[in-house]
Amino acid sequence: xxxxxxxxxxxxxxxxxxxxxxxxxxxxxxxxxxxxxxxxxxxxxxxxxxxxxxxxxxxxxxxxxxxxxxxxxxxxxxxxxxxxxxxxxxxxxxxxxxxxxxxxxxx
Amino acid sequence: xxxxxxxxxxxxxxxxxxxxxxxxxxxxxxxxxxxxxxxxxxxxxxxxxxxxxxxxxxxxxxxxxxxxxxxxxxxxxxxxxxxxxxxxxxxxxxxxxxxxxxxxxxxxxxxxxxxxxxxxxxxxxxxxxxxxxxxxxxxxxxxxxxxxxxxxxxxxxxxxxxxxxxxxxxxxxxxxxxxxxxxxxxxxxxxxxxxxxxxxxxxxxxxxxxxxxxxxxxxxxxxxxxxxxxxxxxxxxxxxxxxxxxxxxxxxxxxxxxxxxxxxxxxxxxxxxxxxxxxxxxxxxxxxxxxxxxxxxxxxxxxxxxxxxxxxxxxxxxxxxxxxxxxxxxxxxxxxxxxxxxxxxxxxxxxxxxxxxxxxxxxxxxxxxxxxxxxxxxxxxxxxxxxxxxxxxxxxxxxxxxxxxxxxxxxxxxxxxxxxxxxxxxxxxxxxxxxxxxxxxxxxxxxxxxxxxxxxxxxxxxxxxxxxxxxxxxxxxxxxxxxxxxxxxxxxxxxxxxxxxxxxxxxxxxxxxxxxxxxxxxxxxxxxxxxxxxxxxxxxxxxxxxxxxxxxxxxxxxxxx
Numbered sequence: 001x002x003x004x005x006x007x008x009x010x011x012x013x014x015x016x017x018x019x020x021x022x023x024x025x026x027x028x029x030x031x032x033x034x035x036x037x038x039x040x041x042x043x044x045x046x047x048x049x050x051x052x053x054x055x056x057x058x059x060x061x062x063x064x065x066x067x068x069x070x071x072x073x074x075x076x077x078x079x080x081x082x083x084x085x086x087x088x089x090x091x092x093x094x095x096x097x098x099x100x101x102x103x104x105x106x107x
Numbered sequence: 108x109x110x111x112x113x114x115x116x117x118x119x120x121x122x123x124x125x126x127x128x129x130x131x132x133x134x135x136x137x138x139x140x141x142x143x144x145x146x147x148x149x150x151x152x153x154x155x156x157x158x159x160x161x162x163x164x165x166x167x168x169x170x171x172x173x174x175x176x177x178x179x180x181x182x183x184x185x186x187x188x189x190x191x192x193x194x195x196x197x198x199x200x201x202x203x204x205x206x207x208x209x210x211x212x213x214x215x216x217x218x219x220x221x222x223x224x225x226x227x228x229x230x231x232x233x234x235x236x237x238x239x240x241x242x243x244x245x246x247x248x249x250x251x252x253x254x255x256x257x258x259x260x261x262x263x264x265x266x267x268x269x270x271x272x273x274x275x276x277x278x279x280x281x282x283x284x285x286x287x288x289x290x291x292x293x294x295x296x297x298x299x300x301x302x303x304x305x306x307x308x309x310x311x312x313x314x315x316x317x318x319x320x321x322x323x324x325x326x327x328x329x330x331x332x333x334x335x336x337x338x339x340x341x342x343x344x345x346x347x348x349x350x351x352x353x354x355x356x357x358x359x360x361x362x363x364x365x366x367x368x369x370x371x372x373x374x375x376x377x378x379x380x381x382x383x384x385x386x387x388x389x390x391x392x393x394x395x396x397x398x399x400x401x402x403x404x405x406x407x408x409x410x411x412x413x414x415x416x417x418x419x420x421x422x423x424x425x426x427x428x429x430x431x432x433x434x435x436x437x438x439x440x441x442x443x444x445x446x447x448x449x450x451x452x453x454x455x456x457x458x459x460x461x462x463x464x465x466x467x468x469x470x471x472x473x474x475x476x477x478x479x480x481x482x483x484x485x486x487x488x489x490x491x492x493x494x495x496x497x498x499x500x501x502x503x504x505x506x507x508x509x510x511x512x513x514x515x516x517x518x519x520x521x522x523x524x525x526x527x528x529x530x531x532x533x534x535x536x537x538x539x540x541x542x543x544x545x546x547x548x549x550x551x552x553x554x555x556x557x558x559x560x561x562x563x564x565x566x567x568x569x570x571x572x573x574x575x576x577x578x579x580x581x582x583x584x585x586x587x588x589x590x591x592x593x594x595x596x597x598x599x600x601x602x603x604x605x606x607x608x609x610x611x612x613x614x615x616x617x618x619x620x621x622x623x624x625x626x627x628x629x630x631x632x633x634x635x636x637x638x639x640x641x642x643x644x645x646x647x648x649x650x651x652x653x654x655x656x657x658x659x660x661x662x663x664x665x666x667x668x
Contacts, residue, residue, distance in 0.1 A: 001545075001625070002309075013380050018146075018255070018256075019149050019151060019152050019649065020149075020152075021149070021152050021316065021318050022146065022156045022311075022318045023147070023256065023316065023591060023594065024150065026591075027624075031175055031270065032394045034264050036386075037176045037512045042307075042308050042309070042310060043256070043310075043311050044311060045157070045158075045311050045312070045313070045316060045317050045318070045344035046158070046311075046312055046422070046423050047152065047157035047158035048158065048422055049151075049152035049157055049158070051584045053152075055361065055659075056270070061422065061423075061426065063309075063348075063349070063423060063426060063430070064305075064307070064308040064309040064312070066305055066307045066309050067305055067309045067312055067348035067349060067423075067427075068348045068349075068427055069430070070430045071430065071651060072426060072430025073205070073426075074425075074426045075441055076418075076421055076422075079268075083155075083171075083235065085418055086348040086421075087399065087426065087429045088236075089265065093356065093427075095429055096412065097415065097418065097425075099235075099415055100590070101213070101233060101235070101236070101543060102213055102233075103213065103233060104213050104214060104223075104231045104232050105161055105162070105215075105231055105232065105233060105234075105412075105415065105416040105419060106359070106412045106415075106416070107161070107225070107231070107356075107358070107359025107360065107411070107412060107416050
């Protein structure tokens with residue numbers, strides 16, 4: 001269970017570094033090459049705070065093979081009224097779910 | 108290392124659920140109060156609520172009373188609770204819920220504008236953003252200064268009076284010295300004491316936040332604070348692998364616990380929290396595993412609703428269903444018990460506090476998961492305790508005027524020198540993570556972990572004590588290459604001390620009061636002679652056990668020291 005940060009998409013804003021409740025992400029490199037890097041992938045709790053705060057959806061969440069991961073991944077894009085979730089199989093989106101932030105869970 | 112000195116009236120250590128709310132409430136009480144919140148990560152997403160939460164599980168629903176909630180929590184803990192704490196907390200549950208709604212939390216309402224309840228004590232919410240909402244309320248307040256990314260490692264205490272605390276940045280070479288005449292400790296409970304369900308790559312895929320490593324307990328122990336009920340461990344029943352909550356499925360779509368033969372077994376063992384775990388363990392041991400929540404009969408609409416609900420609190424579960432292309436309708440959800448945790452928000456372990464939530468150290472108040480005696484707090488109970496602690500702390504600040512004795516400066520110097528030694532040492536045989544694994548293995552094998560089905564006996568506990576003591580000695584030789592490693596080092600040091608406390612408490616309660624939570628094979632029955640609290644104080648390197656009589660519901664409990 002962990003995250004992968006896409007270096008090409010990352011704009012180096014550092015928001016994920018600040019928000020991670022485990023202090024697990026660090027900024028690496030200089031100038032234009034200064035990017036966020038997941039320093040401790042096996043210490044991730046899977047809260048996906050970093051994914052929600054990333055302005056360019058450069059971070060994907062996946063399950064480790066030891067807990068049944070099957071090559072899929074999850075990305076969230078929070079907007080004012082909805083959180084837009086995308087489920088990936090490798091690089092292909094297989095399902096999208098919009099959750100209205102103004103609605104409570106039914107359960 | 109650069110030294111930053113912060114002088115404040117009220118210091119709140121830990122910016123989670125209880126800490127944020129305590130700081131916010133204290134600011135409402137006194138417009139002149141200067142408040143500092145110090146947090147190991149960032150208050151916007153730190154603590155138990157980082158991923159969100161699916162329901163408010165502590166609420167007094169229509170027709171029910173605070174006493175009803177106390178009765179529920181007391182029964183679930185087989186009588187070992189502080190009823191005075193539970194009652195004062197229950198009386199505020201609905202008030203803090205209303206405050207949360209004002210902060211922006213979405214709570215489900217019916218056509219009449221009344222909250223929709225789930226069972227006798229729960230409300231349905233959209234809790235994805237509950238922590239950012241709390242943090243926003245705190246950050247908006249000009250009286251409150253928030254210091255993120257600082258790990259507090261020790262109190263400054265002299266003559267049973269608190270004067271502040273010392274911490275270290277998790278990123279920069281900076282030490283923080285806090286001077287305050289009142290402190291609220293609101294750090295989390297302790298995970299990572301025992302070997303987890305997924306000990307490999309996904310070792311932190313656990314129920315309780317892996318970053319809650321019990322600093323508040325350990326600092327209290329070192330400062331001589333009295334602790335209570337560390338033998339009442341908490342073990343959660345969870346979805347296998349993802350360790351996601353089961354309540355949403357069990358209560359949401361009415362799924363029953365079944366064994367591999369398809370038999371519903373939950374009635375057989377009882378419905379207390381501990382008994383639900385115990386029943387599952389028993390079925391597995393009898394060869395009738397795996398155990399499941401029976402979801403294969405739910406409707407397609409219910410399945411879609413479950414996908415949504417889990418995205419708002421435990422997205423791993425939704426991902427697991429969708430990437431396997433087998434949802435809960437195709438496959439019953441397998442369940443398992445987690446490793447044991449020490450957590451005062453669910454069990455009763457933590458600081459021994461007065462009814463006003465003052466610890467046995469004057470000026471130090473406790474709220475949330477570090478505060479003992481009041482299980483089943485959940486989110487709203489932690490907020491309620493934050494309020495109570497804030498009120499008592501503000502009252503004390505208005506009454507007292509103390510000045511710091513010279514011995515505090517010496518204490519600060521000792522703490523800073525110790526950190527320097529860890530940072531300057533360049534070779535240590537054992538890495539921090541190796542000692543962590545060793546600790547978890549000892550607790551798993553000898554102090555009732557998953558491996559032994561949560562069971563233990565006296566001989567095993569003696570071995571556990573010796574082996575943890577050996578690791579404590581080794582831990583003094585650890586080295587840290589940077590500030591992040593220094594944080595990890597302290598996290599292991601704290602947990603080793605908490606392990607000692609857990610072991611001593613387990614040995615002292617010579618009965619089995621709660622199945623699985625404290626399954627003592629030498630004493631497999633409940634014993635009325637233990638209708639009392641097991642408390643402890645750490646003195647001269649040893650955990651000393653104290654037995655105390657049960658406190659009554661309407662009693663106002665004050666410390667005698």
